[in-house]
Amino acid sequence: MCGIVGLFLKDERLSTALGELLAPMLLSMSERGPDSAGFAIYDDGVAGTLKITLQSSGETSPFEALAEALAGGAGCSVDATVRANHCVLTVPETAVDRVVAWIAAARPELNVTSIGRRIEIYKDTGLPGDVCDRFGLAKMRGTHAIGHTRMATESAVTTDGAHPFSTGPDQCLVHNGSLSNHNTLRRNLTHDGLHFRTDNDSEVAAAYLTWRMRQGMNLAAALDVALDDLDGFYTFVVGTETGFGVLRDPIACKPAVMAETEAYVAFGSEYRALVGLPDIQKARVWEPDPATVYFWERAA
DSSP, rough: OOOOEEEEESSGGGGGGHHHHHHHHHHGGGGGBBBBBEEEEEEEOOHHHHHHHEESSSSSSOTTTHHHHHHHTTTTTTTTEEEEEEEEEEEEEGGGGHHHHHHHHOOOOEEEEEEEEEEEEEEEESHHHHHHHTTGGGOOOOOOEEEEOOSSSSSSOOOOTSSOOOTTTTTTEEEEEEEEEEEHHHHHHHHOOOSSSSOOOHHHHHHHHHHHTTTTTTHHHHHHHHHOOOOEEEEEEOOOOOOOEEOOOOOOOOOOOOEOOOOOEEESGGGTTTTTTTTTGEEEEEEEOTTOOOOEEEEO
């Protein structure tokens, strides 16, 4: 049992309040996932740059002088923003491969959790409220966000095992459920060049969608073909640079509720995740249908 929340803003005037709105949604799912929590925030990017979110596998923050070391090791200017045991590097788009290679070689204790123009991912073990406070979620701004609270059932309680999972640029996925064919999919996707950090089936689902989008599909199309290729029970909420998608398995095994107004689209594993949103009493509220793709996208 896990908890999922998501918020896609249609009214740009709410962008400064995105974190403030998402934090209580995530907190309300604590009983569904007390082991770990995480969230992905999509904010405005800077032209010509990409963000690399790093997570430290140690107990202390090793980010002092990292920007200076990268300037010498990777030969580019780097801006670094540290939040607890995570750090977001903003680097020139042309230097991303060099920066990632330098980190892998020189700082193997640092894990890359996401890369993209707009995405930042923060996740850790502990109660959802503690994780929100640790990273200052309530003060973050952006256009859309996805969150997850985890109750581990099939793999270890670790930061790596926490959601969201990101396996492609500006892409992320959170999942409530269990896939039965993830080992076969993992082998096939590895053969096609995808890489995995964990044994978590949710990472396989994320990589599957990345693989499909590499073939030229948008998120909606990738979710549609996933219904034929993914076996098991699942509710997915997925983010891209400009999009937000939801998919439930054909028998809709896991709970889900959605709400939409002129200002936002929201998702929660339970309705209590949505009750604090603006004008929720005026929203269209519904349970998403099984085997049906829901997808919203804004202009890039």
